[in-house]
Amino acid sequence: MQFARKDILDMESLSVEEIRLILDTAESMKEISRRPIKKVPTLRGKTVILFFYEPSTRTRMSFDIAAKRLSADSLSISASTSSLVKGETLLDTARNLEAMHPDIVILRHSRAGAPHFLARHLKSSVINAGDGIHAHPTQALLDMMTVREKKGTLEGLKIAIVGDIAHSRVARSNCAGFTKMGSQVVVCGPPTMMPTGIESLGVSVAPDIDTAIEGADIIMMLRIQKERQKGFLMATEREYSRFFGLTPERLEKARPDVLIMHPGPMNRGVEIAPEVADGPYSIILDQVTNGVAVRMALLFLVAGGARHADVD
Amino acid sequence: MQTLIKGGRIIDPARGIDAAGDLLIDSGTIAGIEPGGSIEPDGDHCQFIDARGKWVCPGLVDMHVHFRQPGEEYKETIATGSRAAAAGGFTAVCTMPNTSPVNDCAEVTRFIIEQAEAAGLVRVYPAAAISRGLEGRQLCEFGELAAAGAVAVTDDGRPVSDPLLMRRALEYSSAFGLRVISHCEELELSAGGAMNEGALATAMGLPGIPCAAESIMVMRDISLARLTEVAVHIAHVSTAESVAAIRRAKEEGIPVTAETAPHYFSLTEKAVEGYDTHAKMNPPLRCEQDRLAVCEALADGTIDAIATDHAPHSELEKLVEFQLAANGVVGLETSLPLGLKLVAGGLLSPLQLIERMSAAPARILGLPSGLRKGMAADIVIIDPEVEFTVSAAGFRSKGRNTPFEGWSLRGRAVLTMVGGKTVYRDAGFGQ
Ligand SMILES: [Zn+2]
Numbered sequence: 001m002q003f004a005r006k007d008i009l010d011m012e013s014l015s016v017e018e019i020r021l022i023l024d025t026a027e028s029m030k031e032i033s034r035r036p037i038k039k040v041p042t043l044r045g046k047t048v049i050l051f052f053y054e055p056s057t058r059t060r061m062s063f064d065i066a067a068k069r070l071s072a073d074s075l076s077i078s079a080s081t082s083s084l085v086k087g088e089t090l091l092d093t094a095r096n097l098e099a100m101h102p103d104i105v106i107l108r109h110s111r112a113g114a115p116h117f118l119a120r121h122l123k124s125s126v127i128n129a130g131d132g133i134h135a136h137p138t139q140a141l142l143d144m145m146t147v148r149e150k151k152g153t154l155e156g157l158k159i160a161i162v163g164d165i166a167h168s169r170v171a172r173s174n175c176a177g178f179t180k181m182g183s184q185v186v187v188c189g190p191p192t193m194m195p196t197g198i199e200s201l202g203v204s205v206a207p208d209i210d211t212a213i214e215g216a217d218i219i220m221m222l223r224i225q226k227e228r229q230k231g232f233l234m235a236t237e238r239e240y241s242r243f244f245g246l247t248p249e250r251l252e253k254a255r256p257d258v259l260i261m262h263p264g265p266m267n268r269g270v271e272i273a274p275e276v277a278d279g280p281y282s283i284i285l286d287q288v289t290n291g292v293a294v295r296m297a298l299l300f301l302v303a304g305g306a307r308h309a310d311v312d
Numbered sequence: 313m314q315t316l317i318k319g320g321r322i323i324d325p326a327r328g329i330d331a332a333g334d335l336l337i338d339s340g341t342i343a344g345i346e347p348g349g350s351i352e353p354d355g356d357h358c359q360f361i362d363a364r365g366k367w368v369c370p371g372l373v374d375m376h377v378h379f380r381q382p383g384e385e386y387k388e389t390i391a392t393g394s395r396a397a398a399a400g401g402f403t404a405v406c407t408m409p410n411t412s413p414v415n416d417c418a419e420v421t422r423f424i425i426e427q428a429e430a431a432g433l434v435r436v437y438p439a440a441a442i443s444r445g446l447e448g449r450q451l452c453e454f455g456e457l458a459a460a461g462a463v464a465v466t467d468d469g470r471p472v473s474d475p476l477l478m479r480r481a482l483e484y485s486s487a488f489g490l491r492v493i494s495h496c497e498e499l500e501l502s503a504g505g506a507m508n509e510g511a512l513a514t515a516m517g518l519p520g521i522p523c524a525a526e527s528i529m530v531m532r533d534i535s536l537a538r539l540t541e542v543a544v545h546i547a548h549v550s551t552a553e554s555v556a557a558i559r560r561a562k563e564e565g566i567p568v569t570a571e572t573a574p575h576y577f578s579l580t581e582k583a584v585e586g587y588d589t590h591a592k593m594n595p596p597l598r599c600e601q602d603r604l605a606v607c608e609a610l611a612d613g614t615i616d617a618i619a620t621d622h623a624p625h626s627e628l629e630k631l632v633e634f635q636l637a638a639n640g641v642v643g644l645e646t647s648l649p650l651g652l653k654l655v656a657g658g659l660l661s662p663l664q665l666i667e668r669m670s671a672a673p674a675r676i677l678g679l680p681s682g683l684r685k686g687m688a689a690d691i692v693i694i695d696p697e698v699e700f701t702v703s704a705a706g707f708r709s710k711g712r713n714t715p716f717e718g719w720s721l722r723g724r725a726v727l728t729m730v731g732g733k734t735v736y737r738d739a740g741f742g743q
């Protein structure tokens with residue numbers, strides 16, 4: 001299969017076949033990271049710009065490592081330090097970037113739709129590394145890769161996503177991605193954190209965490225931010241952890257082979273009890289490893305990888 | 313100098329007339345009108361306008377426009393806004409006060425009127441601010457503003473959040489004959505919102521604005537109108553819930569009037585898909601059930617008037633991230649054609665549409681409107697059949713921010729006359 005897509009903007013726009021190709025490619029990329037010399041020449045001569053309007057060490061590092069392992073030249077620009085960005089509109093910045101002829105621009109932005117905007121104005125490929133509360137497709141893909149690796153399939157699995165669904169781009173992209181691949185997704189959280197019409201993403205809403213995790217194959221706990229008290233979204237962290245936190249007792253309701261995921265960084269003792277976070281069910285570190293593989297796969301594919309692969 | 317408009321379909325909602333006939337203009341005023349008959353000119357120097365197949369109507373009145381002057385002349389000026397109005401078939405507009413400086417004192421009101429007179433196109437009636445600087449703290453000098461020519465007061469662009477200020481504005485305005493126009497928005501509920509709250513906003517990852525942010529304040533203002541017995545006019549109604557509240561209030565005899573804008577009866581939130589900032593406005597586009605409720609309210613008179621909320625912006629404000637984009641769309645040059653779609657769809661009769669776009673807003677603002685002998689010849693001739701494609705590049709307005717680009721529409725103004733003077737003539741008409 002040819003990967004014809006210029007940009008990776010959200011999970012909704014990817015087809016089942018494209019997702020499968022990305023995950024398969026990511027699996028083959030994973031092997032590179034295990035070699036003593038973790039570098040292949042595949043993207044030699046390609047320029048990748050990491051453009052981060054929002055601080056994010058983990059995602060940026062993951063993309064940076066992915067680009068370097070494929071021998072691409074990568075360059076980081078962060079909005080807080082760059083004069084390129086200060087006082088300029090996103091359109092100005094896009095035009096400036098275009099003039100440098102990058103092959104791929106990876107954008108993290110605090111506003112929904114910013115990567116879509118950039119993609120409309122750039123000839124280079126745009127990969128969304130998280131836009132506002134909208135989408136985080138590379139996170140969803142690495143989550144799906146991790147689950148598929150552990151469970152052998154995505155079809156027919158019950159995935160419970162618990163936490164602040166309304167303000168989570170990870171939740172949105174995972175809802176769209178997992179349901180597309182045949183999983184059954186159940187979301188749960190305080191009603192204040194449940195966005196209107198979330199069911200339209202093909203997921204169901206559980207009335208409480210026990211119902212959500214009952215018989216679940218995968219439990220994904222979202223990070224709770226203390227600032228949420230501001231919009232009256234929750235009362236206290238203490239109460240949150242009692243009614244919506246993942247504890248060892250609650251975990252007994254899930255399947256015995258349940259796996260626990262978290263997009264990080266975790267608040268141990270708030271949304272997730274320490275013994276759960278660090279316990280045998282946790283695949284949080286596998287997520288990090290697969291993050292690099294998925295991002296290598298995406299860089300490879302949008303750079304026209306399938307065509308170059310025959311030559312290499 | 314006489315002008316005789318011959319053979320048109322004369323539509324005058326003020327008198328309920330809809331009949332073929334002639335209309336004679338002499339020295340800027342209507343000198344004769346014969347629905348169902350014909351007029352022969354008595355002077356030698358008579359100009360004829362062949363209006364067969366056309367509608368001859370009182371000039372349209374847009375009671376809600378933002379002309380950006382003073383302060384943001386790069387978006388629009390009173391002159392360019394007036395040209396857009398004339399091209400859209402409007403002979404009178406009411407300008408909102410959220411300029412820079414705000415129209416909260418007689419000097420600014422007079423400035424607007426002077427600029428409009430210099431432009432010499434349409435009649436411009438300023439709405440002044442309710443509160444100094446639109447800050448919601450101190451009442452403006454309504455008497456001075458009325459004396460300077462303001463016809464209404466509103467903090468449009470913002471709501472009057474303080475219910476006591478709103479109460480006092482209603483009471484105080486009645487001493488000076490100023491209509492109070494309310495932009496209904498509960499700011500705590502709409503804060504941070506970029507589009508209608510619902511499944512689409514959830515899927516797009518955009519913070520939502522619930523319908524309740526509007527309807528709560530509509531209900532508050534209805535209560536205050538009941539309390540003060542002073543009429544309140546609700547601007548840009550967008551939700552089914554607001555419509556229901558206004559309908560109930562009218563049944564109870566509470567003095568309330570309302571307007572909606574063409575985008576609320578023509579579009580739903582789906583127009584923002586793809587993060588199209590040209591479909592971003594406040595209040596936001598809602599769901600199909602809201603659109604249908606607005607249509608129904610226009611038909612049964614619950615919503616009195618169609619007003620554009622013409623809000624020109626430059627690319628600077630629109631070619632940005634959706635959440636950062638300014639609210640507002642231009643409307644003057646598409647309002648009538650979109651209204652005519654409601655006629656084509658059987659929702660409104662021609663007479664009803666023209667009423668919603670001329671007599672009703674004029675009545676609310678206390679302005680003259682109609683085709684009676686002796687009245688100023690503020691007239692629009694409409695070709696209901698002409699088909700065209702909306703192209704913002706051809707707008708007279710400086711604003712290009714329309715969500716209707718590329719739409720195929722049927723019917724528009726072909727000649728607009730203010731006080732007998734032609735202020736707009738379609739290139740293809742009467743040559
Ligand atoms: Zn308004």
Ligand SMILES: [Zn+2]
Nearest residue numbers: 408468469621
């Ligand atoms: Zn307005």
